[in-house]
Amino acid sequence: MKSNNNLEDINGLDPESWEEMRELGHQMIDDMISFLKNIHHEPSWKEIPEDTKAYFKEDLPEVPQNSKKVYQEFKRYILPYNKGNIHPRFFAWVQGSGTLMGAYSEMLAAVMNPNVTIGEHAAMYVDEQVVKWCKQMLNYPNSSSGILLSGGSMANITGLTVARNSHANSIREYGIQKNNKKLVVYCSEETHSCITKAAEIIGIGNKFVRKIKTNSEYEMDCDKLLEQLLLDIKEGLQPFCIVATTGTVNTGAIDPLEDIYNICKKYNLWLHIDGAYGALAKLDPNIAPKLKYIELADSVAFDLHKWLHVPYELGCLLVKDADNHRSTFAITPNYLLQTERGKRISWRFRCH
Structure with missing residues (x-):
């Protein structure tokens, strides 16, 4: 088998398009900053609709999923129904709220x-x-x-x-x-x-x-x-x-x-x-x-x-x-x- 020393030809787990992923990452950060900035206008907790719960019962996907589509699913099915501990009117239990800088740190550590x-x-x-x-x-x-x-x-x-x-x-x-x-x-x-x-x-x-x-x-x-x-x-x-x-x-x-x-x-x-x-x-x-x-x-x-x-x-x-x-x-x-x-x-x- 002929060896290939050109690392650029080896995709591995790299995205198909780095620029598309850069764009998606910027969109995620913008969305999350807006979400936290305006969360005090929202109720501290929302009941999860039955159709949303049904989404989480879907079978394991057998083919790769589009990253942008997955993110849209996150915004639709997950983000609106968070526990509420990040909300300024959350008084249940003994739970911290996290911070925006903490979220950035999580990203750096994950990278x-x-x-x-x-x-x-x-x-x-x-x-x-x-x-x-x-x-x-x-x-x-x-x-x-x-x-x-x-x-x-x-x-x-x-x-x-x-x-x-x-x-x-x-x-x-x-x-x-x-x-x-x-x-x-x-x-x-x-x-x-x-x-x-x-x-x-x-x-x-x-x-x-x-x-x-x-x-x-x-x-x-x-x-x-x-x-x-x-x-x-x-x-x-x-x-x-x-x-x-x-x-x-x-x-x-x-x-x-x-x-x-x-x-x-x-x-x-x-x-x-x-x-x-x-x-x-x-x-x-x-x-x-x-x-x-x-x-x-x-x-x-x-x-x-x-x-x-x-x-x-x-x-x-x-x-x-x-x-x-x-x-x-x-x-x-x-x-x-x-x-x-x-x-x-x-x-x-x-x-x-």
Whole structure:
């Protein structure tokens, strides 16, 4: 077979016409700017018509689709029926709106299409820098590690996995059945349901998630927490983690972090903070004193797509003990070995 060294003759995934795609891209940007500029004139939510829902039941296309036609379908069937969280009158749940600059950034990242777990390239340093900034925002130790994830639920699951392994370091080799004692995690009855899901996923089981009653301010009642903790110890169970919430979904309550921290220190428990909603309130000088003990937690999960309005989805987990974080997940097969030169591979496993 005759080789062809002329790259211009190799189409691959390139568009048939770069200029048509340039024109379409400009049209998309103009349309989206107008959409955001004028969205306050529209209702915050529109009911999806049945004929629109029927469009999404069409079969998989078997031939290439025209890009302009696909974009027109987007404008007709998708854009008018968005969730509404980008609207100034959207008050449901705890959801950020995104920004126009965030949308531009998404495009730039998609063009580069980087994998930030492997190789020596600039995107890895951006990822590392963002984690560093997250530490600085919460005044977390520079020696700690961190990872960017899809959101608070994944950040909490990851944090509880590190907490579990720190108290049962044989789990990676022998599984959770190696332990003679049942592990127990504590949180308030107002804690997000992802903590229960996390306990199920990492093998703790929801029966061993102790949901502690709250006080009149919907904060975890530390007297009841201590009572349950001592009862579990007496019954031969193994408490390993307390999850404190900074900003519950129902009321925005902040658990008594100092009291919970002192209990964790006394009984050698991991303090994990679910700050998905409210941890970044630490940037407000008026609220920061109440969130001081975030700095002392073993791990903290929070979202950047809420108060910081970063486009969905982006959460962060910070772990004080970087070695614990790495040992929970790291594995190095031969195709991920580091080299002295060339396309170097980092150990990071997306932990900084």
